Amino acid sequence: MRDCCLLFQGGTQLPSSCLRDEDVVALFEGRLPVSVNVLAHHHAARCAACRTLLVTLAHGDALPSDSVPLALLPLEQGRRCSRRPSVPDATWTPPAVLDGFRLERLLGRGGMGAVYLAQDARGDRRVALKVCVALQPDERALASFATEARAIARIQHPNVVTMERVGEVDGRPYLVYEYVDGKSLAELRPPLPWPRVLDIAVGLAAGLRAAHQCGVLHRDLKPGNAILEPDGTVKLIDFGLATFVGSGGTAPRGVREVVGTPRYMAPEIRMGESATARSDLYALGLLVFELCTGRLPPVRRGACAAFKPEAGRGPAALLTEWLPGIDPGFAAVIACCLAEDPSERFAQADVLCAVLEHVRRLVAFQRTSRVFPTPWMGAGFPPPKDEGILAGHNVF
Incomplete structure (x- = not known):
């Protein structure tokens, strides 16, 4: 909680610099040292604004850009805090x-x-x-x-x-x-059968492709922002945190801006980098991984939280371990979306769409023909590496 009001423990005041922006996410994920964790919660008990922020994170709600402190604001009792306290119940009720x-x-x-x-x-x-x-x-x-x-x-x-x-x-x-008469993906109860998730992933990628081709980055892709209709069609909703990009595919650079839901943020976004199509695809990978397994992979320790690429323990390996029988091609596609380095992910949503649709056709062929070729046979791009990340990313 950088630039926040003083932290208290046993009457001792500590400077606000003890907790940085990334420490808020670390606290939410349970990665803070015990001593700092105690300080943070002790502080939040006295600061309505930071308490609201932590509750927001706990519920997986989106974090708007101005939740990243830019200047101190006055509060009661002589204390100062960078976050505007909000009262969820103090809302306007529309007429009938x-x-x-x-x-x-x-x-x-x-x-x-x-x-x-x-x-x-x-x-x-x-x-x-x-x-x-x-x-x-x-x-x-x-x-x-x-x-x-x-x-x-x-x-x-x-x-x-x-x-x-x-x-x-x-x-x-x-x-x-x-009006879309369906359920948000957040209302589903994962893990779901991976073939069903593959269909959902194709729809999500197609929606992102349409948005990116129109110069729009979603920046808050998560289960609650996609609705699944009874016929299986998935629709993206809630573009309130979207931004607009030029031909380069990157959001304009300005002041540091951390926007989105921390649980689904790409590591570079947590560090204040500009959003890109690749950061949207990272969120898609996380969402799809969670639908397949009911959980997220472990993250590395440090400010730039990302999946730890230990040998044999990348996202594709975890999917294969946690979900025996998943198509290895589908697992490799998810792993490519979740690469820590943005340059190792798919560069564009249209490429991801093409790969997912190809994997889906191969899966359908295997089921109907009882022939089980390698999932990447005839795909037109190299097979996955041992970690499950696609080789030769320059082709993307």
Whole structure:
């Protein structure tokens, strides 16, 4: 909690520099030394802002960019803290009928907005209406809704939710989406059968490909931000933390910005690097790994938390160990997404889509023909290394 208020233990004051931004993530993952862990929790018991942050991390919620301290803010009792304390229950309640939409029930709530199932009074159809419910919407909340509207307006794809309307009521923005009658991936109970996860991975990659081709990085891909329809179609939602990129495929550099959900952040994002298509693909790899196994691989110790590439213990090896029978080609694709070094991941989502679709065709062929060729036979790229990471990444 760099730049935060003083930490206390037994009446002793310690400078805020004892905990850095990456230490917050380390605390969340249980990797802090016991002495520092005690200090952090002792401090959080006295600091509403940091306590809220830790609760947010524990629930896997997204971490907006301004949660990374930039300047100290005054608090009560003469103490100072870099984080704005929030009161989750202090929200605005929308009317039963909002700008021609009759709200039926709450579908979900986040830090700044709430999503309702609504009936369009002008026609016989249901929609999902997302409205800003902050009592006093600040610049961050307004910017998030504006970003989401711009991002979704650019993308038209079956694997990305469709936005139908943008509006404002009582100074609060709202977005109207198609209503997707399904479950978020967070509502599923992993581990799931790996062939089913392979289908989901193909859909997620296709949605990211569409977004990236439109110059949009999602930056918060996680189970709660994808919905699975009964027919198996998966749709990406919630582009509130998205950013826009140019031809280089990298978010503009500016002040240090750590955006997203810590559990699914690429290691370079945790260190304040600019987001890229490769960082979105890392999050996709984590999500797919978790759906396959019900857990995440162990992380290395240190500020830049990433999967430890010990010999024979990379993500592909873990998948094979934890999930006997998984197609080795699929395991190698996941491992490539999870490479610690961004340059060793797939460079673009369209390449990942092509590889996943090829693996799926091979799996289907094996099942129908009772012939079991090597998963990479005829793939057009080299076989995986021992660790399960694809060799010859320069071809990507």
